[in-house]
Amino acid sequence: MFTENYPTWLRLVAATVQRRFPTLRDWAQDIAQEALCRTLEVWMRDKWPSSRHPLPYMRTVAHHLACDAVGTKEHPTEQSDLASLVEQSRRTRHEALTPLDPLNDIVRPAVSGMKDTQRKVVAQAQAEGADEDTIAASLQVPRQQVRSLASKAARELRDMAEVKAHVRPGHLRKQRRGEEDTGE
The missing domain is CATH 1.10.10 (Arc Repressor Mutant, subunit A)
Known part of the structure; x- marks a missing residue:
């Protein structure tokens, strides 16, 4: 069920996130993908009956993820920004702190x-x-x-x-x- 329907579900959930959370327009696809992964994990672990459709659960997970993203003061870091942060931390961490006894x-x-x-x-x-x-x-x-x-x-x-x-x-x-x- 997941393999044949996931592209459609991703598109539907991403569109819902974009409509309800316009400030997360750039991250709607990522939120939908994370919601799909979490839904699949729960689906496989709990062995849901085939009569239960996973799309409502996936939408709920995406909604919660979007609420968390809106509620935080930070936005997800872009890949290019992440590389500069890693390089900066390598330059500044020249001494290791030893824990106290x-x-x-x-x-x-x-x-x-x-x-x-x-x-x-x-x-x-x-x-x-x-x-x-x-x-x-x-x-x-x-x-x-x-x-x-x-x-x-x-x-x-x-x-x-x-x-x-x-x-x-x-x-x-x-x-x-x-x-x-x-x-x-």
């Missing part, structure tokens, strides 16, 4: 900048991979106190400017009015 590049320097308190000791031990029981034994404090110190150390670290830039907004704590840090 969160532990070595963010956490350890921030922990070293903390005041000398039990919080700092707990944070350093956790950065080295020690568990709560080991830290509690070395500090000779209960395990629950280590948890509390670790929580306060984490809050202090998140509030540091050099760490705050790397913390997701949802993980930043909003302070309540009148709340102050009481220390240890």
Whole structure:
């Protein structure tokens, strides 16, 4: 069904796109082609019954693609513009950025900048991979106190400017009015 009818369907869908979206006149054929490819993919995957005609679905897909194209501020890039963009990116990308190692590049320097308190000791031990029981034994404090110190150390670290830039907004704590840090 697709092989014998697709040229007619492309023409009909492209004409519909041109009529409904005059600003996309230059891209109507491309939108129709993309709609045909997506329709064929769904048709083959879902094994639609032969009584169901694919043209209405193809028109709906084309309409959605056209709405997306109109809704964006950018228009599809022409082939000639694409070549110049690729060449420009090759000239400007002369150095590769290496990704940050969160532990070595963010956490350890921030922990070293903390005041000398039990919080700092707990944070350093956790950065080295020690568990709560080991830290509690070395500090000779209960395990629950280590948890509390670790929580306060984490809050202090998140509030540091050099760490705050790397913390997701949802993980930043909003302070309540009148709340102050009481220390240890």
